[in-house]
Amino acid sequence: MSSVAKQVLATISAPYGTDLSAHELAKLLIDVQSANAFNALVFSFFSEVPPGIQRKFLIEMGVDALAVRKVADQFSRLSGCALPLAT
Numbered sequence: 490m491s492s493v494a495k496q497v498l499a500t501i502s503a504p505y506g507t508d509l510s511a512h513e514l515a516k517l518l519i520d521v522q523s524a525n526a527f528n529a530l531v532f533s534f535f536s537e538v539p540p541g542i543q544r545k546f547l548i549e550m551g552v553d554a555l556a557v558r559k560v561a562d563q564f565s566r567l568s569g570c571a572l573p574l575a576t
Contacts, residue, residue, distance in 0.1 A: 493545045501533040511550060518547070519556035524563035532568070535561050540573035 490498075494511040502509055509530060517523045523531040534543065547557060558574055565575035 491549055493542060493549055496542060497534065497538055497546045500538050501530045504533070505529060511546075515547075515550040515552050518552055518560060521560055521563055524560050524567060527564075527567065531560070532564055535564055535572045535574060536568075536570060543574060 490511060498509065498511060498514070501514070507530060514530065514534065517528060517531045518534065538546070546552075547554060558576055561572050561574040562576055564570075565572045
């Protein structure tokens with residue numbers, strides 16, 4: 490696992506005591522249901538991981554940036570928080 494993936498997973502998983510893989514997180518980041526269900530790990534990615542690391546993780550995992558933006562936009566609307574990956 491890359492250092493970027495390790496940093497992301499440590500940031501989002503440690504507070505919740507979860508064991509999520511980088512691939513599992515990548516799938517959640519493009520699933521709008523993650524926002525509708527207010528998935529805490531996904532919100533943590535969008536709100537607690539530095540924007541540069543977010544982008545590196547998305548590139549590394551080959552995640553569709555447009556799909557991620559839709560999920561970030563939904564989280565932003567639901568939470569009222571401005572999120573770096575939201576438009």
